[in-house]
Amino acid sequence: MVNIAQIGVGYWGPNLLRNLVANKNCCLKTVVDLSPERQAYVKSLYPQVHVTSSVEEVINDPTIQALVISTPVATHFDLAMKALEAGKHILVEKPLARSVAEVDEIARLAKEKGLTAMVGHTFLFNDAVKYVKKLIDSGELGDVRYIYSQRLNLGRIRSDVDALWNFAPHDISIIQYWLGDPKPISATRQGMDFVQKGIEDVVFMNIVYPKKIMAHVHVSWLDPHKVRCMTVVGSKKMVVYDDVADNKIAIFDKGIDAKAELGKKMDFDNPGFVQYNHRSGDVLLPQINFQEPLKMEIAHYINCILGKETCITGPDHARGVIQILSLECGK
């Protein structure tokens, strides 16, 4: 049994809280939030849990072994370092920190203290995302050519981070995971601030990877449609992962194959000369046995603390995501 405290129960925190209370291998002892309204909310739902406004109280509580941090991004680094200094494991909501240098500091201290440092990249615990990973690793899609994602809606406007730092940790962590955490050659972004001055609501990001793979991420909280969709184009097959659809995965046996005609000279000026075949075969909608990703994430965190599993969203993975978000590729 792992004794846990959660810091921050705003918009997202209640989801973590519910899963911590439900997990049989941990005991949620304390919740910290600066807001009296959020404290009252937690007390009304979970009267058995101690609620406080003092981070120091949980940091200095020797009975608490681990923290879940779900506060605004600007507070992540300081809270994470404080917790690690005090010998506590940490699960920090995405993004882990605001720079590669901060991630490296967290990684160094966690290693020195022998503690789990995990970031809440929830989608790596999503069964549809894991299904696509298996498709890619098995070679069924062939060589990955490119991936593009869209995470759009008329969304909750944030003022502490822009749309890229708010939404794209998800897309980038998924793309990095699918590709095996490679080091990108470059990442560039283009965005505009329409709603709040200086905070981009719409961002288009391009990432170029070795082996001639590219990715494109489009995020927006100023869009008429709720879209959570990613497409992987492989040399053999193509797959669409639509997180808001009933059938989350669709595998298309589609592609363009060069028509090899040995000994025949290619004639690009002759329109009647067929050089390529368009392959358009079946579309498969596989059955995905779906479990709540956050439940799986919390279970993984507890198992990592207990030494039963190796963390899949630790500082190494987080570093790759932050490197791309902060356009620090190559460091």
Ligand SMILES: NC(=O)c1ccc[n+]([C@@H]2O[C@H](COP(=O)([O-])OP(=O)(O)OC[C@H]3O[C@@H](n4cnc5c(N)ncnc54)[C@H](O)[C@@H]3O)[C@@H](O)[C@H]2O)c1
């Ligand atoms: N995984 C996901 O899908 C997902 C979705 C939304 C948000 N998030 C992440 O969750 C985190 C929190 O986002 P949110 O939307 O819930 O923010 P929020 O602003 O709604 O809530 C933050 C809460 O933290 C409290 N707080 C702030 N500083 C604190 C401190 N020093 N000590 C104690 N409490 C403090 C605030 O009072 C507030 O209740 C962010 O990192 C965000 O990126 C993740």
